[in-house]
Amino acid sequence: MSFATTSARTVDAHRERVTEMLRPLAARPAEQVAVPAALGRRLAAEVRSPIDLPVFRNSAMDGYAVRAAEVLVAPVRLPVAGVVAAGAAGGDPLPPGAALKVMTGAPIPPGADCVVPVEDVRVDGAAIIVERGRAAGEFVREAGTDVRAGAALIGAGTLLRPRHIAALAAVGLAEVGVLREIRAAVITTGDELVPAASTLAPGQIYDSNGVALAAALTANGVRVVSVAHSTDSPDEFRRLLRAATEAADVVFTSGGVSKGDFEVVREVLAPLGGEFGSVAVQPGGPQGWSVVHGIPVLSFPGNPVSTMVSFEIFARPALRELAGLSPVESHVVPLGDAIRSPAGRRQFLRGRVLRSTTPDSALSTPAPVAVEVISGAGSHLIAGMAAADALIDVPAEVTALPEGAPVRIWLL
């Protein structure tokens, strides 16, 4: 393997490689979950309605069920023979020459063929006066006119949103088959890392990559089954890797991939067939990609910003597609600052999006109109990254851009 910049692969080539490694996760098994818990999950197979909707012929209004033929010559006075509530069995037929009061959703009594809304009649003691003629079918919802029993209700692969959950509930389903979530394990590496709230000894820093990758995975529809930290001991990393590949569909590691003296990830994974190399990108140049016991293992560099940017540009697009989520949002906008960029490497700078403030602003998120650079290029600037809301994509061949130059941005 080579780390020479001249042989570095492009960002697009590496993203394509990662996407290809993750593609088998599309074929994950289905599992049955309760309908309310299926929100945000992907439907495993097309759901057909087990029943007609509406289930039975019912009234669209609070009003009076009548025979249209009996109110053809209006005004006409009809005695009210009773009331049909929503939930009533609806077995009693409408007597000839009469009306039955019906509530919205109540069954249309046998014999009736239209409903006169309550606001369109005059009540006259125990009778109503219908003021004008009515057509058969008015304000009657026929059974099966929304969906027929056996007809397709929701397509396979659909990401289930509230309106789908509503439809599943409306046809009486208690459970539904959804694709199992993608299960990910995260292993961070480095002797220098200590857990949150520890007292830092000289040379130590807090382990943020585990928490950060877990959050990024969760936010993109992936279920994180474990987050572990390994020292630079190959035995410890090997042990954690084994547990991770047994529990997860995909493993993410941080650190230990470049050409220092203590590169535990590379040391363990390269002999297992893992590949390690350079991508012509800043941050995130050194990358590793392996398949261990059939499980893809993506190895990002350990600098916090490198880890997060690697996730954003290499893994996030494919993971979102697998989870059924919308693609990462991207725009081309003018740059708010002049910048310089290293030759031969595509650079992802941290930016803050400026948005228009139109009269529409209160209604909807306004479109991005520009982006400003808000942090240095250093891959350790994690606080700077927190203040950003976009990555500014500076092509590899570009070494300088003036203020106002159009750049592609990727929303974080």
Place this chain on the structure above:
Amino acid sequence: MSFATTSARTVDAHRERVTEMLRPLAARPAEQVAVPAALGRRLAAEVRSPIDLPVFRNSAMDGYAVRAAEVLVAPVRLPVAGVVAAGAAGGDPLPPGAALKVMTGAPIPPGADCVVPVEDVRVDGAAIIVERGRAAGEFVREAGTDVRAGAALIGAGTLLRPRHIAALAAVGLAEVGVLREIRAAVITTGDELVPAASTLAPGQIYDSNGVALAAALTANGVRVVSVAHSTDSPDEFRRLLRAATEAADVVFTSGGVSKGDFEVVREVLAPLGGEFGSVAVQPGGPQGWSVVHGIPVLSFPGNPVSTMVSFEIFARPALRELAGLSPVESHVVPLGDAIRSPAGRRQFLRGRVLRSTTPDSALSTPAPVAVEVISGAGSHLIAGMAAADALIDVPAEVTALPEGAPVRIWLL
């Protein structure tokens, strides 16, 4: 109170009223949660960094720590006096006239003031040859250059995304104060409603509004603490309402709000000061709004589509703002079909968005270019709603629109 269409309030007026009722929920208390669990929550107060980041002066590269003054006249040969790993205490100073190998992130040894990257030196036995002069500070990350101890890290009210979680972890915080989620209770009403997977008796339908409202609330950053169903018995509804107002910050009910004979919600809430009236909208005309023991209670009509559209147009904008989420997405696009609409009522038709397919399609969600009507106007067409991905907003005064007319759409 009046239900006459002539006195009906506008959609905007009712949304404003609902927004005003929900506004006190902005002042909800803070709670401490573990940093990983804070993803998607709103920061209660500004977080200041408890430490400098970087914590200590460290190397940006795998390379050799040297004194810039000693490599001014290059090439120069320096013996390598040792190795500083990441995580090393870093107490040993750099001997004069020598280099110390340093890993990325390792402390810069006292005396050194720059790092020569490993790819820029020739190794010559136990020494290195530095080929060109170096400036003090090169590849050295000074302590505190990302954020200083005591400086603002993340602003109050920020919706915590993965990059914020990363920054909180990087400064060693184990817990963080976030606004408590808005807690909602849902009560559906109607004798005709039965739970999922029951056998339907004549006149019965499945209760979908509870599941649907719970899903819609969850999808918009609200925590659903209870979902209950009440028959049309005022005593039962009163009991469920009391439990709901004790457990939740806001209560949503469905059904029982219009002018039929069995309007349990209105019957119980009106004597408690609840208001019930008509909004000039279809679907969703009859609406109720009450404050019970200081808790806002929003009462939607019971037709499934009316319930969901009421949530979308009246409650969702304010709830998203309270949760720190982006506004509901809205566009103006040409209508794919000619439509008719009732005079005097703003109509929200169910539509399916057509999107452009540009070369950018693989990168980002393409912009909507048109919308087609995909379901009838009936408020019972829940399967039709499942197939929609937008509401088409037809102004109250419009009675017909030709194909191609511009319409505002609201993405579901």
